[in-house]
Amino acid sequence: MTELDTSRLERLSGMLKRRGILLPAFEIHGGAKGLYDFGPVGGRLRNKVNQTWLNHWLALGNVVEISCPTVTPYAVLEASGHVGEFSDFMTVCTSCEEASRADTLLEDFHPNPDALTRSELQSLLDKSQPPCPSCPDAKWSPITAQNLMFNTTIGAGTSGRPGFLRPETAQGMFTSFPALYRHNRERLPFGAIQIGKGYRNEISPRQGMIRLREFNMAELEYFINPHEEPEHDFTPWDGLDVTLIAEKEGEVQMKFSHAIESNVIRHATVGYFMAKTFDFLVNVGIDAQRIRFRQHESDEMAHYASDCWDAEIHGSYGWIECVGIAHRGCYDLESHEKATGKSLRARREFEQPQVIEIDGWTTEGAKAGPAFRALAGAVKQAVELLPTSSTFPTDVTLSSGEKVTVEKEHVKRDQRTETVTGEWYIPHVVEPAFGIDRIIWHILDHAYDESGKDGETYTTMHLSENVAPVDYCIFPLFEKDGMGELAKSIHAIMCSKPSVVSMYDASGSIGRRYARADEIGVPKCITVDHQSLEDNTVTIRDRDTGEQHRVAIDSL
RNA sequence: GCGGAUAUGGUGUAGUGGUAACAUAGGAGGUUUCCAACCUCUUGUCGCGGGUUCGACUCCCGCUAUCCGCACCA
Numbered sequence: 001m002t003e004l005d006t007s008r009l010e011r012l013s014g015m016l017k018r019r020g021i022l023l024p025a026f027e028i029h030g031g032a033k034g035l036y037d038f039g040p041v042g043g044r045l046r047n048k049v050n051q052t053w054l055n056h057w058l059a060l061g062n063v064v065e066i067s068c069p070t071v072t073p074y075a076v077l078e079a080s081g082h083v084g085e086f087s088d089f090m091t092v093c094t095s096c097e098e099a100s101r102a103d104t105l106l107e108d109f110h111p112n113p114d115a116l117t118r119s120e121l122q123s124l125l126d127k128s129q130p131p132c133p134s135c136p137d138a139k140w141s142p143i144t145a146q147n148l149m150f151n152t153t154i155g156a157g158t159s160g161r162p163g164f165l166r167p168e169t170a171q172g173m174f175t176s177f178p179a180l181y182r183h184n185r186e187r188l189p190f191g192a193i194q195i196g197k198g199y200r201n202e203i204s205p206r207q208g209m210i211r212l213r214e215f216n217m218a219e220l221e222y223f224i225n226p227h228e229e230p231e232h233d234f235t236p237w238d239g240l241d242v243t244l245i246a247e248k249e250g251e252v253q254m255k256f257s258h259a260i261e262s263n264v265i266r267h268a269t270v271g272y273f274m275a276k277t278f279d280f281l282v283n284v285g286i287d288a289q290r291i292r293f294r295q296h297e298s299d300e301m302a303h304y305a306s307d308c309w310d311a312e313i314h315g316s317y318g319w320i321e322c323v324g325i326a327h328r329g330c331y332d333l334e335s336h337e338k339a340t341g342k343s344l345r346a347r348r349e350f351e352q353p354q355v356i357e358i359d360g361w362t363t364e365g366a367k368a369g370p371a372f373r374a375l376a377g378a379v380k381q382a383v384e385l386l387p388t389s390s391t392f393p394t395d396v397t398l399s400s401g402e403k404v405t406v407e408k409e410h411v412k413r414d415q416r417t418e419t420v421t422g423e424w425y426i427p428h429v430v431e432p433a434f435g436i437d438r439i440i441w442h443i444l445d446h447a448y449d450e451s452g453k454d455g456e457t458y459t460t461m462h463l464s465e466n467v468a469p470v471d472y473c474i475f476p477l478f479e480k481d482g483m484g485e486l487a488k489s490i491h492a493i494m495c496s497k498p499s500v501v502s503m504y505d506a507s508g509s510i511g512r513r514y515a516r517a518d519e520i521g522v523p524k525c526i527t528v529d530h531q532s533l534e535d536n537t538v539t540i541r542d543r544d545t546g547e548q549h550r551v552a553i554d555s556l
Numbered sequence: 557g558c559g560g561a562u563a564u565g566g567u568g569u570a571g572u573g574g575u576a577a578c579a580u581a582g583g584a585g586g587u588u589u590c591c592a593a594c595c596u597c598u599u600g601u602c603g604c605g606g607g608u609u610c611g612a613c614u615c616c617c618g619c620u621a622u623c624c625g626c627a628c629c630a
Contacts, residue, residue: 006623011568018567018581030604030620148629204557204628211629310630321630435630458592477590507583511591518591527590539590546591 009316012448013208015459019520021045021444021469022209034205034213036437041520044469044501046216049284049440050195052466053218056280063191063220064183068172070197071154074162079339080171080332082149082164091125091140102143105130150199165199170431173221174332177344177427180223188346188427189230189269191222195436207317209441216436223427224269225348226330232272234260242278243292244309264295266307267327269430277311277323277432284439285464287446290314294321313438315445322438330426337426349422356418361386361411368410379404383411443467447521461521462544472502473517477529479506487528490538490553494526518543526556 016022020039024031038046057063077083091102102121109128122143129138149167153160166172173180173192184190195218205211224230234257241253246264254264256275265271274293282288296308311323333344363380372379378398383406386396392408447461465471472494476487484506494502503522505513510527517525525541532538532553539548 010623014567020566024621027603027621031622033621200629202629206623206629324630438630456592475590478588509589509591509593511589511593513592514590515592525591529590530588541590548590 008448008450011450011459012316012445015448015519016042016444021520034202034211036209036212041469042440045443045463045467046436046440048467048469049436049443050216050218052284053195053280053434053436054193056276056283057191057193057220060191060276062184062189063193063222064180066173066176066180066192066194067196068166068169068176068194070166070199071152072164072166072171073154074164075339076171076175076336077149077164077167079335080174081335082167082171091143102140105140148200148202150201167200168198168433169194169196169217169219170221170332170433173219174336174344174429177223177333177336178342181346186347188228189222189224191220193218193220209437210317210320212437218434218436220273220432222269222273222430222432223346224430225346225425226428227348227425230268230272232268234272234275237275237278240278242274245292245294247295247297265309267430270307270309270325270327273325273430273432274309274311277325277434281311281313281323281439283464284467285443285447285462286313286439290442290446292319294319313442315442320438320442321435322442323432323434325432326430328429328431330428332429333426343424344426345424346427347422347424350420354420356420358418359388359415360384360413361388361390362414363410364412368406371407371410372404375402375404378402379406379410384414458515458518460518460543463521463523465523468521468523470501470503470517470520470522471524472500473513473522473525474502474504475510475513475525475527476506477510477527481530482533483528483530486532490526490528490556494556514541 013022017024019041021042023037023039023042025035025037026032054065058065074083091105102125106121106124106128109124109130125140125143129140131138150165152163152165154163155161173194176192180190180192195216197214198217199214202211202213205213234255237256241255243251243253244259244264245251246259249264252259252264254262256265256271259265260268260271265274278288278291281291290313292312292314293309294312296310306327306329308324308326310321311325312319313322314320336342337344361383363376363383365376368379369376375398378400379396382396382398386394392411393405395403395405397403443463444461447463449460449462450457451460463469474487474491474494476483478484479487487506488504491502491504494500503517505516507513508516514525521543523543525543527539527541527548529539531550536553537550538553538556539550541548
């Protein structure tokens with residue numbers, strides 16, 4: 001970072017605070033690291049970014065918006081792998097109160113304790129009773145998870161069960177899969193989107209908005225059938241050469257369609273969402289020249305992901321990852337399925353029904369049941385493995401190692417034809433995950449312009465109309481002769497329109513008021529002057545050109 | 557988490573062991589006022605806690621926050 005950038009960054013931060021866009025949270029109590037307020041102007045900006053994001057993905061037509069709790073039971077995040085991935089497991093010596101990491105204590109008792117779940121660590125700890133490193137005792141408290149997720153207890157007293165504030169919104173969408181699948185009439189592909197808060201108890205939040213402890217995230221989970229070739233239309237991006245930093249090819253400029261054909265981007269849906277992400281970022285005002293996509297190295301990717309790209313945006317802090325677009329395979333649904341025993345699958349019909357000839361032995365329940373009692377199930381398993389040529393009575397070995405004699409009356413020949421028309425499979429997931437705070441930071445960073453005006457610094461926020469927090473400022477040229485009243489009535493009309501924010505300002509010279517409006521990026525300023533009183537027209541000034549034209553009040 | 561620096565009106569800064577100044581911003585009024593003009597009046601400040609002292613914004617200690625490295629993390 002150059003010195004010039006640093007001072008610009010300081011002036012920008014000062015302005016954001018002064019004008020109520022972005023402020024340190026709880027400042028009168030001394031502040032809190034990694035927590036920020038969106039102020040009266042920033043709150044509206046965030047809302048418009050969120051709304052633009054929702055509209056962008058809902059336009060796909062097969063995407064629905066949901067909202068899941070931030071408070072999440074332990075088991076959910078254990079199943080997802082977050083407990084293992086995001087936490088250290090701590091236990092406290094009950095004699096000397098020294099806290100230790102459970103996996104470190106158990107290194108002599110297990111080849112790789114780091115990979116164990118909490119319950120596995122707990123039972124190993126109970127069994128092996130490792131000595132305390134700082135006192136002669138070996139009595140350990142129950143293991144607790146520490147660090148990157150915020151711990152909480154759901155419910156009071158002893159009936160409370162452990163939980164966390166979610167580190168991402170995605171898990172709620174995975175656990176809602178059955179409802180989503182039903183809603184979408186059991187047809188893939190479809191997606192669910194969600195905007196909400198996520199929490200990570202970062203050891204050291206830094207760089208303002210870049211690493212927060214509580215942050216706004218927006219995620220799409222797009223469920224696809226891995227047996228179907230995805231079909232996406234890339235013609236809207238045919239004129240666009242985008243910067244890709246690919247694992248093998250290095251930095252290249254190419255079209256999305258070409259990158260997919262040449263397998264630089266390994267999955268068409270990942271590529272399609274990269275293209276849609278590019279459009280979104282440009283829509284909210286990110287400089288297209290300062291967007292690039294970087295592919296994760298194979299060893300950097302989570303083990304289940306088959307391809308992952310970050311959209312990086314260049315700003316005052318250098319290139320910052322703001323969006324992650326990952327092909328997550330079937331990992332998430334499969335994990336929750338394994339943990340719960342509930343089916344998180346979709347049905348696909350085969351093009352040709354598969355006809356299976358079954359010919360073998362099975363047990364005659366009415367006879368085998370009373371004869372083998374508790375062993376009947378194991379006997380059935382063993383009999384069904386016998387060759388069709390078997391004769392009875394015969395001795396079979398059960399899976400337990402036990403041997404039993406099966407009489408002819410215990411069995412029957414099972415000969416039939418079964419037609420299988422389809423199968424249940426675990427859908428794959430492609431997930432674009434957006435860090436809204438980081439994107440908002442870069443919107444502000446890119447929009448902030450300090451170009452001089454008559455030798456003095458004049459700051460303008462060149463915000464896109466899609467996200468500008470205030471749509472109109474209404475100024476009376478003078479607040480007399482009825483101009484003030486007329487301006488106020490126009491202000492009232494503008495405020496009554498849905499999703500329009502208008503500000504009335506009559507204090508200071510007209511130039512000063514324009515400057516105030518430019519600083520927070522108001523796209524249009526409406527001025528009431530003498531002529532307005534005569535012919536019911538006003539002037540509209542454009543923020544970026546400074547040009548004014550006169551329109552009738554009725555046409556506003 | 558470790559090391560270094562910093563903390564004064566909304567913002568940017570000056571300054572002192574005897575409770576504070578400048579600029580700018582804000583409010584009211586004036587000015588036939590269209591791009592931060594000018595005039596008058598006016599609001600508002602020493603991060604938090606403890607110690608030393610007759611007296612602390614100033615000195616000391618702790619905490620918190622911010623910035624810069626390292627580590628962590630995406």
